Amino acid sequence: MWWKRPRVWFFVLLIIAVSAAGALSWFLTEEGRQHADQWSSIIFGGTAAAAVLVTALRWLWIQDTGPAGTVTPERLAAARAVLARAQIEQWTAEEVARQIQDPWPLRVRWQVSRRARLVMASWAAVRGVPDAGEIPLEGTYDRVADVFDHPDSPRRLVVLGEPGAGKSMLVLHLTLQLLHRRGEHDPVPVLLPVAGWDPAQPLDEWIAARLATDHRLLSTVVEASGGTRRTLARELVARGMILPILDGLDEIGPSHHSRALTAISSAAGSGARFVLTSRTRAYERAVHDSTPLARTPVVELQPMTPDDAARYLTDGTDQPIPRWNPVLARLAAGDDSPLAQTLSTPLMIWLARVVYQHRDSDPGELVSAGWATSRAGIETHLLRQLVPAAYTAAVGGRPGRTPAEADRARRRLTTLARHLRREHTYDLAWWQLNEIPPGPAVQAGTILVTGVATLLALTLCIFGVFGMVDLPALYPQLGWLWGGLNAGLAVAVTTGLIRRVFESPRHPRRVRVTASRATWLLIACPVGVVAVLAGEPVAGIVGTLAAGLCAPLVSGSIHAGGDDQRGLSPAALLADDRTSAFVALATSVLLATTAWSTLGESSGEPLIDVLFFGVLWLLLPAAVVLSSAWGQFCAARAALFLCGRAPLRLMGFLGEAHDRGVLRQAGGVYQFRHNLLQDHLAARSATGSADRATP
Known part of the structure; x- marks a missing residue:
């Protein structure tokens, strides 16, 4: 953009x-000429002060990390325990939402196939022993952790498979199994979709940044050996206390695959543990352009057997007999029919189950319809029918939707899929939905409003400092209190608003109650110094406290994320940022009140008073809200609703799509259930037909 x-x-x-x-x-x-000198002094003096303020703030934002804690074994153990609990909570809930256990997990199988052997180092290189033999790595879904923890295994694994073969489902289950059997000193398995990783960034740094963003505790700054200051997440990664399970190498841009392998090899060194999944062809190209990963066995997921597919479809649908008889007969024939090819992957088997879940559907068309003569035709049909089938069925506490409502949901999901395709990502983040047209036009308006409000805040800051000196003389009783409060709030709102405006990328934030030493030094203390020099030390104390305490409330300077009490989710991030925006709003309203009391009463013109009232009480609070991720999201969803492209309750719509199995949750973002579904929806025309023949 x-x-x-x-x-x-x-x-x-x-x-x-x-x-x-x-x-x-x-x-x-x-x-x-008579007045130009005076105006020049005022204007250029204010400009110079603003330049100094912005420069100081820029340094402050870099240094604003607070005091560093001490790294102790107890602190590291507590951090690992918190992270493990959050991972168990998050992925257990997601396993239920993806209906992996309903009616039972598909028996995904894998082995060191011929294709896997061609992209793997020799067994001697894998085991680190000359003339070493093979490691028995064949297994099924329920034994994945046993295979990974085999005594001869290097605890490193690459899982390959075709689209929809069950790679993500398998590593999700591996993550949970390893978490449940983790010992006190074992590394914490962390499942990370790698679609957003740029291999130009070292893998360790990216993992640490993700962990620090997703988990509040891990964003704490600690002092490592040698006096190095870094986050607790970075310390855990550096000490090998994290077992990264990297899902979806193929979802990175194709030009970056070989660089990603090199970066993974460099980060893993000779003994670090990791798991990596990828589509087979993408991994083959990456290895061809670089080299196989050292000490890393490679397995490939095998096609589902017709018997497994038949049992899953009959056990998981209403009144399967005789509805499924034509399909069962075709699968039992054992030939290489288009239907047997299609139902060889867990994704397509699951799609068939959802589409033909209920007794009034006719799965026999998978054999007899005209589009059923090819695998591409059957896959396209299943992908096309997923949304109508998922929305017209009752799921959990949600009633079934009408066909018209299901079609409207399909159009809205198509809008989201096209947005993700334009952005070259699979992560559906609510704070980035303002980039969907007409969101950019709305952003231009909010940028204008915020820019004007920032200038207003700077003006109030200047007048607030002068008022801190003048008000005690005008109001001997409480002038020192009102003047100091007005100056401190003006400085806090100004610095916080500038930080919100210029900080990028915008991410959900949470309220920060305590200020760092740098905040007190560069924002709060100058207010007191000015007051002392002007002979008003009491007003300076009030202003210093107001600026120091309120500046972090306005800026919301800490990324929102999960903690040991609550797993990370889009709704949790939204709640955090909304709370941060309301706290900043309340602070700006308080500033408007003090500014009106100190400046507004001196005007004798009603029109000026009305304009001042509107700008002060409407523009400034609106800018504070619009500069937040939640404010931008509210403006974007209102614009999308007026254009008929999204519902007004957009988060509720995304939550329902997740509950119905169309979306999945990966930490704080949503994703389509599979990238094949996203690609299919993104390729649909306005009339609902596909723009291409294959999904």
Whole structure:
């Protein structure tokens, strides 16, 4: 998007600067030489102060990490325990949501196949022993942790498979099995979809950043050996206390596959544990362009047997006999029919079960319909019918939708799928939905409002500091309290708003109650220094406390995330950011109240008072809210609703899609159940037909 390009913003700021310089020159010319000197001193003095403030804030944002804690074995053990509990909670709930155990887990099988052997180092290199023999790595879904923990295994594994072969389902189960059997000193298995990783960033740093973002405790800054300051997450990764399970190498851009393998090999070293999944062809190309991963066995998922598919479909649907008889007969024939090819992957078997779940459906069309003459035709049909079938059925506490409502849901999901395709991602993050048209136009308006409000906040900051000195003389009883409070709030709102405006990328934030030493040094203490120099130390103390305590409340300077009490989820992130926005809103309203009391009463013009009231009490709070991720999301969903592209209760819609199995949850973001489904929806035309023949 254009607003993400630094070069675009350079030219925008250049045009604004040139326009401001021209307007200023005209204004000073009109004022005449007699008043031009005074105006120049005021304007350029304020500009210089603003430049110093922005520069100081930029340094502050880099240094604003607070005091570093001490790394102790007890602290590391507690962090691992918290992370393990959060992982168990998150992925247990997701396993239930994906209906993996309903009616029973499909018997996914794997082995070191011929294709896997071609992209793997020799067994001697894998085991690190000359002339070493093979490791027995064949297994099924329920024994995946036993195979990974085999005494001869290096605790490293690459899992290959065709699209829909069950790779994500398998490693989710592996994660839970390893978590449940983890010993006190074992590394914590962490399942991480790698679609958002840029291999230019070291893998260890990316893993640590993800953990610090997703888990509050792990974002704590600690002092490592040698005096190095880094997050607790980075310390856990550096000490080998994290077992990364990296799902979806093929979801990174194809040009980055070989670089990703090199980065994984470099991060893993000679003994670090990890698991990696990928589509077979993508991994073959990556190894061809680089080299096989050292000390890492490779297995390939095998096609499902017709018997497993038949049993799953009959056990998991209403009144299977005689509805499924034509399909069962075709599967029992043992030939290489299009239907047998299609129902050889867990994804397609699950799709067939959902589409033909109920007794009034006719699975016999999988054999007799015209589109059933090819595997591509059957797969396209199942993908096309998933959303109508999922929405017209009653799921959990949600009633079945009408066909018209299901079709409307399909169109809205198509909008989201196309957005993800444009962004080249599979992560559906609610705080990035403002990039769906007409979201960019709405963002332009919010940027304008926020920019004007920032200038207003800077003005209030300047007047607030002067008011801190003048009010005690005008109001001997409580002038020192009102002046200090007004100055401190103005400084806090100004710095917090500037941080919200210029910090990128915007991410859900949570309320930060305590301020760092740098905040007190660069934001709060200067208010007190000015007051002391002006002879009002009491007002300075009030202003210092107000600025130091309220600045972190406005900026919301900590990323939201899960903790040991609550797993990470999109709804949790939304709640955190909404709370942060409301706290900042309350602080801005308090500033408007103090500013109105100190500045508004001096005006004798009703029109000026009304305008001042509108700008102060409406524009400033609106800008504080719109500069938050939640505020941007609210503006975007309102615009999408007015255009008929999304419901007003967008989070509720996403939650329902997740409950119905169309979306899955990966930490704080949603994803389509499979990227084949996302690609299929993104390729649909406005009339609902597919733009291409195959999914």
